[in-house]
Amino acid sequence: xxxxxxxxxxxxxxxxxxxxxxxxxxxxxxxxxxxxxxxxxxxxxxxxxxxxxxxxxxxxxxxxxxxxxxxxxxxxxxxxxxxxxxxxxxxxxxxxxxxxxxxxxxxx
Numbered sequence: 840x841x842x843x844x845x846x847x848x849x850x851x852x853x854x855x856x857x858x859x860x861x862x863x864x865x866x867x868x869x870x871x872x873x874x875x876x877x878x879x880x881x882x883x884x885x886x887x888x889x890x891x892x893x894x895x896x897x898x899x900x901x902x903x904x905x906x907x908x909x910x911x912x913x914x915x916x917x918x919x920x921x922x923x924x925x926x927x928x929x930x931x932x933x934x935x936x937x938x939x940x941x942x943x944x945x946x947x
Contacts, residue, residue, distance in 0.1 A: 853924040861926035
């Protein structure tokens with residue numbers, strides 16, 4: 840998988856969909872939908888498609904889909920280079936709040 844290709848796929852999503860800038864799962868979901876041509880369909884995939892994306896390397900290669908980890912790394916790199924692709928202060932504060940809530944839960 841060529842990282843420049845992944846950058847070309849991810850950059851427009853980050854530019855157009857602000858909610859993906861600090862949520863890798865949402866970013867990956869939109870990335871997969873676009874790669875599979877499911878842009879105007881139900882936002883939820885059938886379970887077979889999800890299983891194939893996460894478990895079947897041949898399926899990812901055939902459809903030109905990068906792994907979740909690659910998409911996450913590319914997002915971080917693009918955000919380091921292009922400040923306009925970074926999350927807003929409000930998004931960062933919300934993420935910090937969510938992390939705090941989770942830590943409190945995890946401590947019991």
